[in-house]
Amino acid sequence: MNAIETSKLTKFYGTSRGIVDVDMTVNEGEIYGFIGPNGAGKSTTIRTLLGLIYATSGSATIFGKDVIKSGPEIRQEIGYLPSEVFYYDDMRAIDLLKYSASFYNKDQKVIGTRIKHLAELLDLDLKKKIDDLSYGNKKKVGIIQGLAHEPKLIILDEPTGGLDPLIQQQFFHLLKEENAKGATILFSSHILGEVQKLCDRVAIIKDGTIVKVEQIKTLLENSTKRFKLELVNTPDASAFDIDGVGDLAIANHSVSFLYRGRVNDITKILAEQDLIDFLVEEPDLEEIFMHYYQKEDVQ
Amino acid sequence: MNIYLREMKAHRKGLIWWCVGMAALVASGMAKYDAYQAAGVSVQEMLAGLPKAVLTVFGMTGFDLTKASGFYGVLFLYIGLMAAIHSALLGAHLISKEERDRTSEFLYSKPVSRSSALTSKLLAGLTMVVILNAATLLSSFYFVNLFGKGESVSADILVLMAGLLLLQLIFFAIGAVVASIVRKPKAAPSIATSVMFLAFLTSYLVNMSESLDFLKYLSPFKYFDAATLMADGQLDPVYVALSVAIVALAAAGTYRLYSGRDLSV
Amino acid sequence: MNVFLRELSAYRKSTIIWCASLSAILIVFMALYPAFTTDVAATKQVLSQFPEALRTALNISLANFFTIYGFYGYLLGFALLAGAIQAMNVGTGIISKEVSGKTADFLLSKPMTRTRVVSAKLAAALTIIVITNVVFCVVSYLATLMAATETFAAGTLFLLASTMFLVQLVFLALGAFFAVLIPKIKSVIAVSMPTVFTLYIIGTLGDVLGNDKVRYLSPFKFYDTNYIIRNVSLEGKFIAIETAFIVVAIAASYVIYIKKDVRASA
Numbered sequence: 001m002n003a004i005e006t007s008k009l010t011k012f013y014g015t016s017r018g019i020v021d022v023d024m025t026v027n028e029g030e031i032y033g034f035i036g037p038n039g040a041g042k043s044t045t046i047r048t049l050l051g052l053i054y055a056t057s058g059s060a061t062i063f064g065k066d067v068i069k070s071g072p073e074i075r076q077e078i079g080y081l082p083s084e085v086f087y088y089d090d091m092r093a094i095d096l097l098k099y100s101a102s103f104y105n106k107d108q109k110v111i112g113t114r115i116k117h118l119a120e121l122l123d124l125d126l127k128k129k130i131d132d133l134s135y136g137n138k139k140k141v142g143i144i145q146g147l148a149h150e151p152k153l154i155i156l157d158e159p160t161g162g163l164d165p166l167i168q169q170q171f172f173h174l175l176k177e178e179n180a181k182g183a184t185i186l187f188s189s190h191i192l193g194e195v196q197k198l199c200d201r202v203a204i205i206k207d208g209t210i211v212k213v214e215q216i217k218t219l220l221e222n223s224t225k226r227f228k229l230e231l232v233n234t235p236d237a238s239a240f241d242i243d244g245v246g247d248l249a250i251a252n253h254s255v256s257f258l259y260r261g262r263v264n265d266i267t268k269i270l271a272e273q274d275l276i277d278f279l280v281e282e283p284d285l286e287e288i289f290m291h292y293y294q295k296e297d298v299q
Numbered sequence: 300m301n302i303y304l305r306e307m308k309a310h311r312k313g314l315i316w317w318c319v320g321m322a323a324l325v326a327s328g329m330a331k332y333d334a335y336q337a338a339g340v341s342v343q344e345m346l347a348g349l350p351k352a353v354l355t356v357f358g359m360t361g362f363d364l365t366k367a368s369g370f371y372g373v374l375f376l377y378i379g380l381m382a383a384i385h386s387a388l389l390g391a392h393l394i395s396k397e398e399r400d401r402t403s404e405f406l407y408s409k410p411v412s413r414s415s416a417l418t419s420k421l422l423a424g425l426t427m428v429v430i431l432n433a434a435t436l437l438s439s440f441y442f443v444n445l446f447g448k449g450e451s452v453s454a455d456i457l458v459l460m461a462g463l464l465l466l467q468l469i470f471f472a473i474g475a476v477v478a479s480i481v482r483k484p485k486a487a488p489s490i491a492t493s494v495m496f497l498a499f500l501t502s503y504l505v506n507m508s509e510s511l512d513f514l515k516y517l518s519p520f521k522y523f524d525a526a527t528l529m530a531d532g533q534l535d536p537v538y539v540a541l542s543v544a545i546v547a548l549a550a551a552g553t554y555r556l557y558s559g560r561d562l563s564v
Numbered sequence: 565m566n567v568f569l570r571e572l573s574a575y576r577k578s579t580i581i582w583c584a585s586l587s588a589i590l591i592v593f594m595a596l597y598p599a600f601t602t603d604v605a606a607t608k609q610v611l612s613q614f615p616e617a618l619r620t621a622l623n624i625s626l627a628n629f630f631t632i633y634g635f636y637g638y639l640l641g642f643a644l645l646a647g648a649i650q651a652m653n654v655g656t657g658i659i660s661k662e663v664s665g666k667t668a669d670f671l672l673s674k675p676m677t678r679t680r681v682v683s684a685k686l687a688a689a690l691t692i693i694v695i696t697n698v699v700f701c702v703v704s705y706l707a708t709l710m711a712a713t714e715t716f717a718a719g720t721l722f723l724l725a726s727t728m729f730l731v732q733l734v735f736l737a738l739g740a741f742f743a744v745l746i747p748k749i750k751s752v753i754a755v756s757m758p759t760v761f762t763l764y765i766i767g768t769l770g771d772v773l774g775n776d777k778v779r780y781l782s783p784f785k786f787y788d789t790n791y792i793i794r795n796v797s798l799e800g801k802f803i804a805i806e807t808a809f810i811v812v813a814i815a816a817s818y819v820i821y822i823k824k825d826v827r828a829s830a
Contacts, residue, residue, distance in 0.1 A: 050408045053561035075410035086401035090309060102301040103409040328769060377765045384757055488753045500642060
């Protein structure tokens with residue numbers, strides 16, 4: 001059975017477009033990434049799946065049940081971590097987590113133990129008041145309330161914002177553990193690197209529609225990097241005229257370009273240059289898309 | 300239910316303050332009765348000769364101020380006003396604060412339906428409204444007896460408190476339905492209290508002029524007019540029915556509208 | 565100044581609504597004036613038989629009560645209530661935004677002293693109140709003109725209308741003071757409404773039940789209608805009290821706000 005299945009899911013906020021005709025299928029047990037620039041429709045899709053907003057047209061099912069009709073039932077098995085976390089300021093972290101646990105028809109003691117275990121792992125003081133927690137710590141509360149009840153489907157909307165790198169690693173480790181136990185994960189982000197690290201498949205969403213669904217392996221092979229070189233002498237443009245190089249910009253002592261292809265091919269060229277310094281970056285998603293789609297359109 | 304308990308806990312402090320405030324209102328009002336007694340004048344006969352409009356200015360349409368019950372009747376308008384504010388704000392807040400504080404993402408992504416969450420919240424609100432009513436009832440009994448010089452006022456107080464309860468329920472329901480309609484959570488309490496204020500104003504207008512009598516159906520404050528209630532010794536069935544209708548309609552509206560709309564983020 | 569202008573623009577819609585509401589109160593009440601004066605002679609007869617003590621307790625001055633001024637004074641009771649809510653909403657709301665939370669982080673990290681921030685905001689609040697009162701005075705005059713059955717002195721009317729301005733100033737100051745005292749105000753109206761109504765009830769109850777001391781407690785009773793009508797002036801004593809209160813409240817607000825930690829919005 002599919003964990004998530006949407007059919008022509010469409011949401012308009014008045015006249016402005018949220019998502020249009022989104023067809024998405026997430027298999028049980030996979031880690032499915034969802035990437036796109038800001039405003040592409042990631043959060044809209046997720047909030048529709050959770051029943052927080054209602055689709056203008058189209059339908060969605062989770063574990064075979066309609067998200068509107070069987071909403072509360074489905075959500076017994078969902079853990080959700082939103083991008084911005086807000087909780088009841090007057091509660092302590094432990095109170096909020098116990099309150100969260102009370103909604104699930106599972107053994108409260110078991111969840112309670114898990115809450116404590118996760119808090120230790122993520123280094124969170126449960127006795128602190130929500131009001132007194134920093135943003136990153138609130139996010140930790142969010143992670144725990146999303147995972148403590150061991151849901152079959154974990155939905156994450158830009159989850160790593162605000163977490164320091166060490167905690168991020170812990171978090172990914174936790175997710176992989178859950179996945180190993182059979183949980184399905186829907187992971188939305190605009191940070192390509194994270195998606196690449198964790199996901200099996202990824203859907204690229206832009207302007208409200210899903211433009212591509214790829215296996216991660218394919219995306220990696222096709223991944224674009226931005227190279228910025230500082231050279232001793234004025235560079236020769238022809239040296240960089242190989243397949244996969246795009247957006248080439250040459251100045252007196254510097255070169256910048258996007259490259260997609262075999263890494264060895266480009267490093268051979270770099271080795272022949274008189275370099276002072278060079279920088280390899282992951283371009284932001286906009287750049288990838290522009291480059292990606294330009295090529296597609298040309299073809 | 301967990302949501303019910305959480306709402307009760309979150310509102311605990313505020314409710315205590317409101318109960319204390321109400322008790323203080325009753326106490327200070329009745330304490331004046333002592334002082335007023337000293338004037339020793341039979342106002343009743345003199346007031347009888349004045350046109351309605353003028354009586355309203357004194358705020359004492361139809362009361363015998365030489366009696367403790369008459370005094371309490373004057374006080375009742377203000378008790379009703381404060382209770383109405385509390386109820387309207389409570390109704391509006393219970394519904395709108397999840398979106399105002401952005402905790403709606405947390406709560407409604409839990410395995411709970413909108414209507415079941417609503418039920419818990421409304422029940423919590425109902426409990427609080429009843430508690431405030433009880434506090435008012437108890438302090439009324441206590442202070443009217445304390446200052447009332449042995450007069451038997453219990454029956455009057457009971458019927459007034461019954462009316463108060465219905466008044467509270469009406470504004471509570473209005474507060475809730477306003478919050479379900481209005482998309483901006485911060486606007487909901489303002490609009491709810493504006494409705495209440497309008498009703499209050501209307502009740503005064505009705506008191507002032509005979510020709511505006513038809514407006515009395517528009518103001519819940521007129522349904523439970525102290526003088527009338529004490530004179531009749533019971534609630535007017537027409538107004539009771541009207542109250543029930545308003546509350547039922549508003550409640551149904553709340554469920555329908557809140558369950559069917561997008562949650563603001 | 566940018567803060568000043570921005571606040572004015574932010575409150576534009578609400579100010580318009582309040583001006584309209586106050587005007588509506590004026591017009592509706594004034595329209596009832598004819599009904600009120602139908603039986604003046606008979607009523608005066610009845611009232612003159614009330615013992616002096618009672619008449620004082622009920623605050624009836626035979627000379628003034630049935631004039632248009634007296635009626636306006638009565639209407640003022642309601643209008644002041646509404647105006648007080650508006651003033652306290654503005655006072656509390658405009659300051660509490662910058663006491664904690666995201667907007668506070670934004671504004672207070674700009675190159676502007678906290679003193680200037682508060683001053684700009686209070687100036688904007690004051691402007692809003694002034695605008696409201698200009699409208700109130702104009703509509704008062706026009707409504708009274710249309711309803712009056714006899715000629716009246718505009719001066720006395722405007723003096724009565726000026727109490728709106730004075731009372732609003734008190735609530736503005738009170739609102740600002742509350743805003744710096746209470747750390748996180750999530751709902752301005754939950755603070756302003758109960759406060760205004762409590763002070764209103766204290767004033768009105770005291771009036772009805774004959775207690776002079778409430779005049780010092782309730783801003784609504786600072787300015788007595790009869791006194792104004794009789795003497796065509798305001799009681800200096802209360803203007804002094806009000807000024808003292810406003811100065812203390814505002815000064816305290818400045819001091820507290822400048823020394824406060826601004827809580828992180830997290």
